[in-house]
Amino acid sequence: MHSETVAELIAGLKERKYSATELAREMLGRIQRAQPELNAFITIEAESALAAAAEADRRLAAGGAPPLTGVPIAHKDIFCAAGSRTTCGSKMLANFVSPYDATVVARLRAAGAVVLGKTNMDEFAMGSSNETSHFGAVRNPWDPSRVPGGSSGGSAAAVAARLVPAATATDTGGSIRQPAALCGVTGIKPTYGRVSRYGMIAFASSLDQAGVIARSAQDAALMLGAMAGFDERDSTSVDAPVPDYVGGLDRPLRGLRIGLLKEFFDKGLDPAIEACLRTALEALRAQGAELRDVSLPNLPLSVPTYYVVAPAECSSNLARFDGVRFGHRCEEPRDLKDLYERSRGEGFGAEVKRRIMTGTYVLSAGYYDAYYLKAQRVRQLIASDFARAFAQVDVLIGPTTPTVAFELGAKTADPITMYLNDIYTIGANLAGLPAVSIPCGFVQGLPVGLQIVGAHFAEERILNVAHRYQRETDWHARAPEAYR
Secondary structure, eight states, X not given: OTXXXXXXXXXXXXXXXXXXXXXXXXXXXXXXXXXXXHOOEEEEOHHHHHHHHHHHHHHHHHSOOOTTTTOEEXXXXXBOOTXXXXXXXXXXXXXXXXXXXXXXXXXXXXXXXXXXXXXXXXXXXXXXXXXXXXTOOOOBTTBTTBOOOSSSHHHHHHHHTTSOSEEEEEESSSTTHHHHHHHTOEEEEOOTTTSOOTTBOOSSTTTOEEEEEESSHHHHHHHHHHHOSOOTTOTTOOOOOOOOTTTTTTOOOTTOEEEEETTTSSTTSXXXXXXXXXXXXXXXXXXXXXXXXXOOTTGGGXXXXXXHHHHHHHHHHGGGOSSSSSSOOOSSOSSHHHHHHHHHHHHSOHHHHHHHHHHHHHTSTTTIIIIIIHHHHHHHHHHHHHHHHTTTXXXXXXXXXXXXXOBTTSSTTOHHHHHGGGTTTHHHHHHTOOEEEEEEEEETTEEEEEEEEESTTOHHHHHHHHHHHHHHOOGGGOOOGGGO
C-alpha cells in the first residue's frame, strides 16, 4: 500500500482492496520507523488518525464518500489544525494548540483525507535546507547526510520516503519547489490567491502561498483541486472558478510554446543538471512542443529584492509574538521590556532573528525609500518581464535548483550562499505566478528537479505539461532504496 499513489489509493479504497484503517496503520508504522533517521515529523497523530480512518471506512461502506476519503496525508506544521499542536518549527510556538482549522486543513478534512501528523519545517518557514527547525534538522531520504531542502523539507522527505502519498506545504521563495527537487518528488506552488492563506501562520504575507507536495502531477492535481477556491476569510483570496485539474492532464502538447529562460541557464548551474534538463526538453519536443529562448533582464535582481521584501514583512508579522498573548514566555520577567526582550530572544532562532533585524532596518525611518520602496519597484519590473514573456510563450522551463542536495551543515555558516540556493525559484513568488517542480533525472545518485512556470492561474496548464512528461518517464516513480 505504501508504494501506491494518491490516485491508486483512491481506487483501492473504493474497491475495498484494503480499508482506510489498514492503510493508516501501515503508514503510521512506517513513519515511526523512519522518524529516528529522517526526523520528517514534529507531531505524529496516531490516535486521531485511526479515528478518522475508522470514520472513512464507514463513509466508504455507505457510498457517496468524498474523493479523498481514507487517503492518508500530512500537513506542514505551519497550518493551524483545531486541537493539534502547531509549532511552525519554533520554540516560540512549541506548545501552541490551535483552536481552529486553517482553510486548507478544513477543506482536505471535508474531502475525506486522513491526517497522520504535522511535518517538520524550517523555523517560521525561514530557510532553504530545513536545518533551522527548533526540533532538529530533517534528512534527505536519498542520502541522510544531506539536506532535503526547505522550508517544506519535512513534507518532501515524508513523500519521498513513502511515509505519506502527499503532504501540504508552503512556498514563499521556493519552499515547495526546492525541497521537491532535492527529494525527487513533485511540488506545486499555485498562483498567489488561488489557495486560501487563512490559518496559515504568516512569514511574508505578499509572497506566502499554500501548495502541495506529492509523487506525481496527477496526485498534485487531485490534492490541489480539493484545496483551491475562494475564501472570504482571506482578503487576498481570488474569487475565480477552480478548473478540473485532473481532467486537463492528458491534453496534447502539440503546439505548446516553451520558453527557455536565458537567465536560468547561467554559469551558476551545475553542467550535469543542465544535461538532465536538456534531455527532458527533448522529450517534450518529441511530443510536439516548440522551444524558444526567452530573456527576463530583471530576473537576476530577484534574490536581493526578495531579501528586502520578505524580511520586512517578516518583521511586521512576527511582532505579535511578544510573550504576552500566546507563544513562549520567559520566566519571571522583571518588567515589560524584559518580558519582550527575553521572550523573543529565547523563542526565536538565529535565522529568524537575522531576518527580523534586517526587516526592521529596511523599514526604519531614513531607509524605507532607499531599500523597501526600491525593492517593491524592482519587483514590479520583474513581474512585467514575466508578463512580456507569457505574451510569447505558454510556459517557462528551467532548473529548480543550481545543484543537487548539499551536505548538512555545508552552508549554515554563510547565509548569503544559502540564500542563493533559491535563485531560480524566487521570481515566481515575486510575480505571484504558479510553478511546479518535477523530477527529471539524477546526478551522483541524487534527484534533479525541472521547474515549469505558468502565467497567472495557469495551474491546469503546468500540471498538464508535468503529467505528459511523467507519462513518458519514470523519474517520479523512483524511491530511495531504504524506503521502497
